């Protein structure tokens with residue numbers, strides 16, 4: 407049994423099965439490169455941690471945007487919230503709880519118009535919660551979530567990930583760090599518009615390289631770009 411110290415001083419017990427939270431942001435499904443890579447990564451995690459629990463949050467079904475009732479609820483102490491505010495915050499509370507409970511997070515996302523898909527931005531707006539996932543201190547903002555290994559899978563058609571036109575990976579690192587998550591491993595499958603198959607294969611190989619302690623998946627063929 408072990409414990410993880412959280413930023414708020416509490417301790418989180420690790421005496422239970424590992425929890426994986428997978429977040430998919432691509433509007434595509436079977437043809438999605440980011441989802442294919444997330445399949446691979448989650449498979450490796452589950453091989454490494456037999457019995458791990460998996461929670462999948464598929465953002466392609468859409469999420470509500472932050473509205474006025476939610477914002478009023480954000481800034482009202484929980485005990486004083488109206489029924490309407492409580493109902494408006496129910497999904498946000500659920501998303502925060504499943505993120506807080508996760509030992510490993512896998513975020514699989516394309517670049518849409520130089521940044522995150524709108525559904526992923528909506529998720530961000532629902533999990534960045536003053537008093538729950540961050541707070542302001544005399545020394546500036548403090549993330550309240552415990553750090554945990556987070557895999558960021560990013561696919562793009564033409565924009566090089568990490569280059570000046572990539573407003574996704576740096577932004578996501580900033581947002582995750584803001585709420586306390588700094589251990590972010592970026593797996594890029596970028597510039598898939600030209601010569602994409604080789605880059606997709608390389609991204610699959612990179613995932614396998616992160617799990618060299620488990621049996622070699624050498625006999626599995628890496629899926630190629632659609």
Ligand SMILES: Cc1cc2nc3c(=O)[nH]c(=O)nc-3n(C[C@H](O)[C@H](O)[C@H](O)COP(=O)(O)O)c2cc1C
Pocket residue numbers: 432433434437438439440441515516517518519520521561562563564565566597598
């Ligand atoms: C609406 C839309 C906007 C996109 N915008 C960009 C972009 O700004 N830059 C880029 O490099 N690729 C862009 N792409 C290409 C996707 O990032 C690329 O096809 C990626 O593989 C999609 O991820 P997926 O395979 O997981 O669906 C866009 C694709 C779509 C559908």
